[in-house]
Amino acid sequence: MPAPERMLTYLRQAIMLVRATPGRRGHIVDLVDSTDVLVTGDLHGHVGNFQTLLKTADLANHPGRHFVLQEVIHGNYRYPAGGDKSHQLIDLFAALKCQFPKRVHYLPGNHEMAQWTARKVLKADEDLNALFEDGVRAAYGARFGPEVYQTYLELFKALPVAIRAPNRVLVCHSLPAAHSLPLFDPIRLELDHYEPVDLEPGGSVHSLLWGRDVSAATTAGFLQKMDADLLVSGHIASDTGFLVPNDQQVIIDCAESPAGYILFPTDRRLTHSELVGFVRSF
Numbered sequence: 480m481p482a483p484e485r486m487l488t489y490l491r492q493a494i495m496l497v498r499a500t501p502g503r504r505g506h507i508v509d510l511v512d513s514t515d516v517l518v519t520g521d522l523h524g525h526v527g528n529f530q531t532l533l534k535t536a537d538l539a540n541h542p543g544r545h546f547v548l549q550e551v552i553h554g555n556y557r558y559p560a561g562g563d564k565s566h567q568l569i570d571l572f573a574a575l576k577c578q579f580p581k582r583v584h585y586l587p588g589n590h591e592m593a594q595w596t597a598r599k600v601l602k603a604d605e606d607l608n609a610l611f612e613d614g615v616r617a618a619y620g621a622r623f624g625p626e627v628y629q630t631y632l633e634l635f636k637a638l639p640v641a642i643r644a645p646n647r648v649l650v651c652h653s654l655p656a657a658h659s660l661p662l663f664d665p666i667r668l669e670l671d672h673y674e675p676v677d678l679e680p681g682g683s684v685h686s687l688l689w690g691r692d693v694s695a696a697t698t699a700g701f702l703q704k705m706d707a708d709l710l711v712s713g714h715i716a717s718d719t720g721f722l723v724p725n726d727q728q729v730i731i732d733c734a735e736s737p738a739g740y741i742l743f744p745t746d747r748r749l750t751h752s753e754l755v756g757f758v759r760s761f
Contacts, residue, residue: 553602
């Protein structure tokens with residue numbers, strides 16, 4: 480575990496770099512200087528899967544490649560005295576963002592949103608928000624734990640919620656349900672700071688991160704609003720590491736094994752079948 484003072488330096492620098500990412504407008508990033516992009520599914524604290532994906536991305540030898548992580552917190556790994564270890568992946572992201580500031584991105588999911596808005600997430604009668612905070616305290620102690628925790632929350636609020644590739648492939652955690660789509664306003668995602676209404680149920684950010692509607696009609700309507708043709712998302716678990724729910728979307732899952740990911744070119748337009756062909760698992 481890095482020294483708390485050093486980790487705080489990395490985290491604060493990562494927040495500055497997230498906000499300064501080229502192509503960013505509010506909480507949307509349009510990728511620039513991109514030839515291809517590797518997108519993970521939800522990681523949920525799985526450090527081993529992250530390490531495999533980072534090795535696969537091989538960013539040092541692929542200067543046009545971008546690397547997108549999704550929903551890294553609230554996992555199954557615990558400290559001996561209790562507490563969730565998934566914050567370790569945030570630490571790894573922060574260090575990686577400092578190393579490759581223009582090409583490493585972190586998309587929050589509903590779990591990050593629940594943590595920063597203090598809305599409980601329960602699983603098997605466990606309070607995942609409390610376990611996450613306990614894990615930070617277990618790692619960084621009573622003196623530095625609260626400061627590190629608050630810095631994580633600041634990072635969550637700064638992260639982009641959607642990434643658009645030059646070839647009109649959109650990457651985001653999920654999409655609004657059919658009943659929320661008429662009120663979904665992409666302009667709200669372009670704000671530098673969220674309004675409370677955006678984070679409430681039915682608000683544009685909440686519906687983007689919590690929705691589970693993967694019908695063809697809803698996906699098509701969402702992509703039209705987002706000015707994109709194809710969607711790579713997460714949020715839904717899969718025993719095979721990926722799902723293809725309709726003819727415009729691919730869902731990636733990295734939380735367990737097999738873990739799925741997608742590495743696709745961004746310098747040319749793709750058909751849906753071509754996009755699906757770039758999915759891999761391990």
